[in-house]
Amino acid sequence: MADLSELLEGARSGKGHAVYLVEGDEYLAKSAARDLAEALVPEHDRALNLVVVDASAGAREVVSHLLTVAMFAAPKAVVVEGAEAFATEVDAERELGRARELWQAKRQRDAARRLLKLLAGAGWQLSDAAFGARGAASAAKWRKEVGAAPEESDKGWLQELAGYAEAQRLQAPPDDVDVLVSAVERGLPPRTHLILVAEGLPQKHPLARLAATKGAVLRRKAERRGRTIDTLDISEVVQEVLGPLRKRLSREAELELKQRLGDDLRLLANEVGKLAIYAGDRALIGREDVEAIVAPVREEEFFAVSEAVQEGDLGRALSLLHDELRRTQNATSVVLPFLGAVAGAVRRALADHARYASIPQAAGPREIPYNEFQRSVFPAVEAELEEKGQKVPNPFVAWLGYKRSRRRPRSHWRRSLVLCAEGDFALKTGADPRLLAERLLTQICGAR
Template identity: 25%
Template sequence: MARINHSKVEELLDAIRKGNVSPVYLLYGDEFLYKSVFKAITDCLIPRSDRVLNYEVIEGHSENVHDTIEELNTFPMIPARKVVAVRESRIFVSKKDAGAILTRSLTAFDEKKYRKAALDFLQALALTGWSLEDVTGGAWRNISDSEWRKRFGFDRDSEKLGWIDDVVRYALDHDVCLPSVEDDSLILEELLKKGLPAKNILVLTTSFVDKRRTLFKTIEKIGTVIDCSIPSGTGKADRKRQFDLFRLKTEAILKKQGKSMDHAALSALLDRTGYDLRRFAGELEKLIDYAGKRKKITALDVGKVSERTREDPLYELGNLIGKKDATESIAVLHNLLENDCHPLQILASIATHVRKLILARDFVHNDSGRTWNPGMRYPAFQSIVCPEIKKRAADGFMAKSHPFVLYNTFLQAEKFELAELLHAISFLVNADSDLKTSPRSPVIVLEQVILRICKGRKDRKMP
């Protein structure tokens, strides 16, 4: 039927309200953007009163095309529309994504989302063509380095990959099965070409698509494809579309909080974050907290609070590591190296951030740290904890930093045990030696540092 831009979603909703409904909707692009579009479309397609019987949500990490097809072929329980929604669908995933999915598995493991970690790991394994037996009982260590690099796109390091044994054990103990490697896209495409029952509708969301795939072309022909990507051009027209999009999103978010932001403040924030909605939304949330009871957020607030993610990617890297976000950290690392940032400069920046986290964690472990509560909001931190910090720290980072910078450092430090951070110092020392004396690739050395710090303790076990 059509491919439309997310900016036309209101027109699409009007069409749905008038009964002009597609059998399938595909939303792709920016996650923050397509999630809001997804909610608007599903709310319009099916009322809350019909959702108990006529609404089925399938999460991508547990997606099985045969289950999806069964749901799509089943007639509604009540005489009304039936919606089958697959969120974060993996229907477009290919072998080239194995490395990224393996890294995502590590991130889930660090967040103690063990089932998701196992599902992601087995998905990556299936894409490589290996079986569960190939990795069980530490057998993955017998895979050659060259073969590992060929399948996943990065070098294997047994020390940083020890978590795999825990994930494999979890998969075996909880009957998490290796997903099928058959071309699911062709199976779904065949069903869509045949046609769904009259009132059944499929809604798919995904972070990426390959527009050359026949499934994409089929959906575009018989359904509605909604492009939720953000313009990436640098021309005047693209810049205006980018700014207008972020202005509208900002107004919608701030309206719920009873706040506003003027043009200068929005421009200042975009100058620091770039046109990344998820990152922008995170910074905007910090500004809302910082403003407290004030109704208006100013450019001065942005200057004091917002992370300088666009102008200072080294600062961004430190904060991502502090959040244990290995995937995004490595992406920023690659960007830094591509822009000729020296590996030793990157390592020094990481070391500086780790030392800040150690100082925050050490403060919490002492008597003065009793004033700190991980759940406290910024105003409480500023009035209760900051005076204690000033009493204890006469100079250095703790005394000189802006209270909001300290607040975020304390929040990040909560993700680590003090022992983990002290252990990270040894990683950094070894990496410094490797960068100065070893023939090893600086990319590999720095990636290993990031993964080891984000992973945490070696002895961490799952229940």
């Protein structure tokens, strides 16, 4: 596995590789690819000789950029983002999300091509992409045939994208990755470099093998030294944003920032940039700066609470509660939303229990394995939720809910809901927040 500093040194000294594959977290991978491209191509030549394209453009377009001889005999780099699209099997949820990001970034052509390629695998027409429009595919059909379903909030941009693609007469790029592989194997023009950026490509993929044998593979990922968010290493992100400004982030500020934002590195980088502006002439950014301008958006802990409650995992639920309490001196401000998360988990378990008890295939004493659930039970769940106008979950998520609902009788979840209501009243009338939350979790997760 290559080291970024060594690759940058080689690129600056004119010893760059013909092909690079940069894998890992999207923010870090793109950042490393940009650094490589800038090390390969001198600043005064980048306007013409540094090309950035999305993989949705197709292998043939990438090859055309590679084989077009660079002007002024300068080095040339072609950066291909989202290269996981070249894989035979793609993550439909990720591809839909990538199309959304491209559209929001005003890269309409790339977004349309990305989506069209995803839909082509289902044999869909362009009109099917206009989610929410008359005659367009429903969310259930998206999930069944494409493998991912858009949200209600996606209706606007998907309809705009469908109209744009029709007006531009765009089509899904062909699956011709062999053209790109052959071009690199034959040899690129002198001082021409291909940089592939992907969250991940299978090791046996032709492009991955090509990078490993004829170029360099670089993996970029923020390391975690433990399970909790405070062990996430964001030093590289912080250095990239604050280093040129000669500013630092205090340890307390870093911890508070991670608690508020979680592990979204792109969001973290954006907020660190805002903090640098807010700090003005001060070299050190402190915790009070984070508390002043960074809004809490991290929800993963409360999802974990919900999961622990439905699993009946008392130890994990208490651990999550205590983690949250350690982050602030105001216990009530933690316990109120925590109690809401517990109540939401109980309501979902109660609803799941009632739902699966009414479906004959799921009501028997035998626990159904996932494949059978997806085939015989999930269609009924999907139909019920669509009729009610509610969001349809991923089949695997629904199966987990089905399994959890079977672990306790319905009476347990009814009693737990009453306990949540009583706990909410007690908290608002002066009860000790910590003791109340611990007792509630013990009653819900510990009782059998």
